[in-house]
Amino acid sequence: MQAGIAGAGFMARTHLKAYRKLDVEIVAVSSPSGPEETIKEFGLEAEAYTDVGEMCKREDLDFLDVCTPTHTHVPIVETAIESGLDVFLEKPVASSLADARELAAFVDDADATCMVGHVIRFLPAYRRARELDIGSPGVARARRLSPFPEWGSDGWFADPEKSGGVFVDLAIHDLDYLRWCWGPVERVFARTCGEVDSTHGFATLRFENGAVGYVEASWAQPSSRSLTSELELAGDDGLVEFSSEDGEPYANWTEGGSTVERPLATDGYWRELDHFISCLESNSEPEVGLEEAVESLRLALAARRSAERGEPVSPTEVGR
Numbered sequence: 001m002q003a004g005i006a007g008a009g010f011m012a013r014t015h016l017k018a019y020r021k022l023d024v025e026i027v028a029v030s031s032p033s034g035p036e037e038t039i040k041e042f043g044l045e046a047e048a049y050t051d052v053g054e055m056c057k058r059e060d061l062d063f064l065d066v067c068t069p070t071h072t073h074v075p076i077v078e079t080a081i082e083s084g085l086d087v088f089l090e091k092p093v094a095s096s097l098a099d100a101r102e103l104a105a106f107v108d109d110a111d112a113t114c115m116v117g118h119v120i121r122f123l124p125a126y127r128r129a130r131e132l133d134i135g136s137p138g139v140a141r142a143r144r145l146s147p148f149p150e151w152g153s154d155g156w157f158a159d160p161e162k163s164g165g166v167f168v169d170l171a172i173h174d175l176d177y178l179r180w181c182w183g184p185v186e187r188v189f190a191r192t193c194g195e196v197d198s199t200h201g202f203a204t205l206r207f208e209n210g211a212v213g214y215v216e217a218s219w220a221q222p223s224s225r226s227l228t229s230e231l232e233l234a235g236d237d238g239l240v241e242f243s244s245e246d247g248e249p250y251a252n253w254t255e256g257g258s259t260v261e262r263p264l265a266t267d268g269y270w271r272e273l274d275h276f277i278s279c280l281e282s283n284s285e286p287e288v289g290l291e292e293a294v295e296s297l298r299l300a301l302a303a304r305r306s307a308e309r310g311e312p313v314s315p316t317e318v319g320r
Contacts (some may be wrong), residue, residue: 007067008035115286116293135237142174171217174295
């Protein structure tokens with residue numbers, strides 16, 4: 001397969017590392033500031049473009065991988081779809097629910113394939129944790145702590161209208177994962193503290209099945225601290241714990257004893273891109289389509305609205 005990449009920054013580089021292990025040829029890269037440095041860094045025999053529309057028009061591509069700022073997603077994906085391409089789109093699907101809905105309708109009308117990169121679903125430890133039988137869901141806890149992403153071009157992460165803020169850009173990883181594990185959320189109550197470039201957010205979730213979740217996301221960590229994450233899923237018949245700072249990915253405690261396992265350490269980005277390519281080859285639907293991505297965005301926006309209002313918010317209220 002031949003692919004093009006829209007974007008030449010941190011996420012594009014992350015995807016390019018994964019493509020080294022896949023049977024995909026990156027034949028073109030587009031970035032408004034010029035992608036030549038990234039092309040050279042990865043030793044690609046790829047054409048450089050500053051306009052993604054021109055790239056889609058001139059190159060013989062099977063799909064486009066979109067690794068651009070969130071607020072640019074809609075026009076880029078629509079351009080790719082109009083050019084007859086399928087699309088892999090980095091999360092979140094868009095910065096507003098209106099844009100996300102517009103994109104979903106556009107892709108559906110075109111009968112194209114578009115997968116959204118909610119990579120947590122493809123990380124082996126998280127996937128294994130979901131598979132374990134812990135009985136009826138009780139309490140979930142997830143943390144994701146990170147320095148502010150200074151690598152964003154023109155400081156777009158610091159503009160909530162573009163990035164969506166810490167809930168839409170960072171917490172959405174765990175919000176999407178917990179919704180995937182335990183189903184729809186009935187209401188969310190959230191709080192934030194700090195400035196826009198040092199926000200620390202908390203959200204308490206009430207799932208429709210009666211379970212409770214707690215999600216913590218931070219852009220307030222010092223630059224010397226790398227991204228860390230934690231997960232805990234507790235049911236009436238077991239407990240699963242995971243921490244990226246532990247030597248082992250997770251431990252599982254039940255009445256019959258405890259086990260500590262290490263799933264196959266396969267990169268999540270490789271796994272999600274491999275899944276997308278397999279879907280294109282088999283003409284099947286990807287695990288994370290636009291409908292799933294829209295609902296996870298809705299939940300993240302509900303958390304942001306709750307923090308702004310200081311009161312619980314139902315995700316069903318978002319977008320009315």
